Amino acid sequence: MNQSDAAGLSLASMWVGFIAFVVAALLGLYQVIERIDLIPGLKSPELYFGSVSTHGVLMAFVLTTFLVMGYGYYTATTSLKQDLWNKPLAWFGFWLAVVGVLLAAGPLLTGNASVLYTFYPPLQAHPAFYIGATLLVVGSWVWCLEMVMMMTTWKKANPGETVPLAMYGTTANAILWFITSLGVASEVLFQLIPWSLGLIDTVDVGLARTLFSWTLHAIVYFWLFPAYIALYTLLPRAAGGRLFSDQMGRLAFIMLLVFSVPIGFHHLYMDPFQAGGWKFLHMTGTFMVAVPTLITGFTIIASLEIAGRLRGGKGLFGWIGALPWGNPMVLAAILAILMLSFGGFGGMINASYAMNTMVHNTQWVTGHFHLIFGGTTVIMYFAIAYTLWPKMTGKQLHSNALALRQLWLWFIGMLILTLPWHQLGLAGQPRRISSTPYDESFVNAWLPAESAMIVGGAILFLSAVMLVYNLYRTHGNTQAEASLTVEYAEPLHAVQRMPHLMNSFAFWVLLVVVYMVASYGYPIAQFFLMDTYGTVPWSI
Amino acid sequence: MSLDPLRTICEDPLERKWVWLSLIMAFVMGGLLGFYALSSNIHPPSNVETIDSSRLHLSEEFAEDNLGVKRNDDGSLTVTLVAARYGFYPPRIEVPVDTPVTFRIASADVLHGVHVPFTNMATMIVPGYISEVTTTFPRTGEFSLLCNEYCGLGHDSMWSRLVVVPESAGGESS
Ligand code: HEM
Ligand SMILES: [Cu+2]
Ligand SMILES: [Cu+2]
Numbered sequence: 019m020n021q022s023d024a025a026g027l028s029l030a031s032m033w034v035g036f037i038a039f040v041v042a043a044l045l046g047l048y049q050v051i052e053r054i055d056l057i058p059g060l061k062s063p064e065l066y067f068g069s070v071s072t073h074g075v076l077m078a079f080v081l082t083t084f085l086v087m088g089y090g091y092y093t094a095t096t097s098l099k100q101d102l103w104n105k106p107l108a109w110f111g112f113w114l115a116v117v118g119v120l121l122a123a124g125p126l127l128t129g130n131a132s133v134l135y136t137f138y139p140p141l142q143a144h145p146a147f148y149i150g151a152t153l154l155v156v157g158s159w160v161w162c163l164e165m166v167m168m169m170t171t172w173k174k175a176n177p178g179e180t181v182p183l184a185m186y187g188t189t190a191n192a193i194l195w196f197i198t199s200l201g202v203a204s205e206v207l208f209q210l211i212p213w214s215l216g217l218i219d220t221v222d223v224g225l226a227r228t229l230f231s232w233t234l235h236a237i238v239y240f241w242l243f244p245a246y247i248a249l250y251t252l253l254p255r256a257a258g259g260r261l262f263s264d265q266m267g268r269l270a271f272i273m274l275l276v277f278s279v280p281i282g283f284h285h286l287y288m289d290p291f292q293a294g295g296w297k298f299l300h301m302t303g304t305f306m307v308a309v310p311t312l313i314t315g316f317t318i319i320a321s322l323e324i325a326g327r328l329r330g331g332k333g334l335f336g337w338i339g340a341l342p343w344g345n346p347m348v349l350a351a352i353l354a355i356l357m358l359s360f361g362g363f364g365g366m367i368n369a370s371y372a373m374n375t376m377v378h379n380t381q382w383v384t385g386h387f388h389l390i391f392g393g394t395t396v397i398m399y400f401a402i403a404y405t406l407w408p409k410m411t412g413k414q415l416h417s418n419a420l421a422l423r424q425l426w427l428w429f430i431g432m433l434i435l436t437l438p439w440h441q442l443g444l445a446g447q448p449r450r451i452s453s454t455p456y457d458e459s460f461v462n463a464w465l466p467a468e469s470a471m472i473v474g475g476a477i478l479f480l481s482a483v484m485l486v487y488n489l490y491r492t493h494g495n496t497q498a499e500a501s502l503t504v505e506y507a508e509p510l511h512a513v514q515r516m517p518h519l520m521n522s523f524a525f526w527v528l529l530v531v532v533y534m535v536a537s538y539g540y541p542i543a544q545f546f547l548m549d550t551y552g553t554v555p556w557s558i
Numbered sequence: 559m560s561l562d563p564l565r566t567i568c569e570d571p572l573e574r575k576w577v578w579l580s581l582i583m584a585f586v587m588g589g590l591l592g593f594y595a596l597s598s599n600i601h602p603p604s605n606v607e608t609i610d611s612s613r614l615h616l617s618e619e620f621a622e623d624n625l626g627v628k629r630n631d632d633g634s635l636t637v638t639l640v641a642a643r644y645g646f647y648p649p650r651i652e653v654p655v656d657t658p659v660t661f662r663i664a665s666a667d668v669l670h671g672v673h674v675p676f677t678n679m680a681t682m683i684v685p686g687y688i689s690e691v692t693t694t695f696p697r698t699g700e701f702s703l704l705c706n707e708y709c710g711l712g713h714d715s716m717w718s719r720l721v722v723v724p725e726s727a728g729g730e731s732s
Binding site for chain 2 (some may be wrong): 063064067107113132134138139141222223224262263269287288289290291292293294297298302304305306308309312313316317323366376379380421444445448449450451452453454455456457460472510511544547548550551552553554556558
């Protein structure tokens with residue numbers, strides 16, 4: 019028996035994430051039911067917007083951050099075969115983040131922070147909301163530091179050796195997150211907290227939105243990273259094959275790190291206060307981040323094909339049937355790739371700044387990110403949990419069959435929820451509304467799609483409960499897991515000599531900094547160069 | 559000997575082909591959209607102009623009496639609007655079909671957005687800044703100006719009327 023030093027911390031962290039997740043899934047179900055104007059007794063904008071704010075924060079900030087941290091600690095200790103660097107500090111970061119969430123929960127649950135998860139000023143929330151969010155981020159910075167230190171100390175102890183791919187990706191994500199979070203951190207620290215405490219009277223909303231855009235795009239990759247790391251390093255083994263290429267994985271991770279932060283302006287396409295040229299520059303950059311995803315799609319499908327053929331699959335598509343569909347990691351990966359291909363198409367439309375006009379801030383957008391983020395990314399979180407829980411607890415998974423059913427339900431529920439949701443957007447429904455007091459022609463056209471979404475929401479909630487139940491029951495399983503070692507995928511071509519650039523980050527970090535200064539330097543500086551008017555706070 | 563610069567990082571030729579293909583796909587897609595945007599001059603609303611949102615009534619342009627539809631010397635129209643919780647003012651505007659219309663909009667309070675479904679009239683409305691968007695409506699009929707950014711508990715009910723009338727009828731607001 020060979021338990022990882024981080025098992026306890028990782029379990030604690032992922033549990034916080036999944037508890038937040040079930041609560042948020044229940045709120046999601048309430049939201050799809052409330053939004054439709056069929057049940058008048060349920061109408062309440064106070065409750066609805068309190069709920070959407072809580073649901074958004076729990077899903078986008080709590081589930082993700084705690085899952086990334088838990089998975090990261092576990093990956094670091096198992097792939098490097100090394101104990102945690104400064105364990106007390108790591109636990110401190112975890113508790114800081116938990117305290118942050120609890121602090122923010124107060125105003126969220128009492129309707130004093132119904133400003134949605136994007137908390138755009140000049141709507142103002144209770145200071146505890148901003149301070150709580152800050153503690154969560156600072157807690158995650160401790161994780162970033164731990165990851166970087168673990169990679170550095172390992173390299174010192176193993177000169178000339180190649181950092182395992184899983185750890186290389188995890189460190190890339192830690193660096194990415196640190197750089198990404200600086201935007202929102204400066205907005206919150208220098209603008210929102212002093213303003214909500216009454217220390218300053220006004221904030222410049224243009225500056226606040228520009229800083230937020232710095233974070234808002236790349237944060238999506240912070241959420242997505244664990245999914246990619248699992249696809250590259252856990253899936254090929256689970257499928258019974260090998261990773262098609264180790265270097266491709268590194269290349270994809272590096273590209274995500276370099277290209278995803280400096281392109282945040284596609285969240286500002288429709289805003290005044292930033293000139294068209296800057297938006298154009300960011301748009302062209304946006305297409306570069308499609309490259310690592312295309313590379314990943316290819317490598318993963320190629321790795322699956324290797325596995326399918328090793329298992330006796332023949333013919334052009336015969337290998338697909340030969341894959342072990344009964345393995346949760348394999349099933350989740352296939353479903354994730356399917357949802358990503360639907361979603362990728364929609365993403366191209368959002369990224370194009372001409373076509374974006376038609377769908378901007380309509381329900382198309384919410385439908386799109388539920389499919390990509392709630393679908394593709396989160397289903398891989400489930401797969402990670404199903405793979406690691408037995409290793410972390412030392413007990414076999416309570417029920418593999420239940421896990422498979424849960425994954426299928428998530429996939430089906432997501433499609434039923436999000437396909438009509440996209441359609442609502444095309445039919446003109448704005449996002450973030452709790453009722454539909456508009457022209458009858460609109461409202462009647464929206465009804466069928468809104469009803470279908472309720473079915474999707476109910477299936478998803480059921481699926482969420484099944485996940486948590488299965489994980490919970492695993493702790494009490496009497497059947498011990500045979501081996502506690504996580505088996506990382508072997509690449510098809512053994513790594514001979516890794517180029518220095520693909521085994522380190524200093525150069526890439528420098529590149530991001532230069533690229534960031536080029537793409538955000540003037541757009542931020544302009545607020546200090548021109549005369550702007552601040553805005554006073556408004557309550558919801 | 560191969561000149562492929564990717565050779566140093568990937569050994570497998572199939573893998574290199576795919577990386578090249580991905581790069582080409584990204585460049586073609588980005589290039590096409592970029593070219594299309596530049597050549598037909600389609601740009602999102604990107605006006606950089608500040609205003610004191612707490613004193614709109616004191617500004618000449620956004621004072622209550624000056625809001626609404628105005629015809630410019632070149633035949634185009636300018637529509638001046640104020641977005642305030644929870645409506646767009648004036649609440650009903652009429653513009654002629656097939657005529658370039660420039661909307662100039664300021665917020666009197668928080669962040670708002672405006673979208674006229676089934677047209678490409680859309681922009682964010684940010685306190686402290688003036689939004690400007692120019693478009694031409696190709697079809698006559700009654701349209702809705704919907705607020706599409708959360709602006710408070712009454713956000714759902716923030717909408718107003720846009721009527722696109724035949725050309726001869728001119729434009730007005732009420
Ligand atoms: C359990 C099934 C789910 C249902 C039924 C559901 C439903 C909803 C609804 C109705 C909204 C309000 C949309 C609007 O009017 O703009 C919403 C918002 C949101 N959802 Fe979900 N959701 C679910 C799962 C998820 C998942 C898995 C994630 C991501 C991990 C997620 C992330 C979000 C976020 C971030 C928002 C905030 C959007 C905003 O503030 O505009 N949801 N959800
Ligand atoms: Cu509004
Ligand atoms: Cu609104």
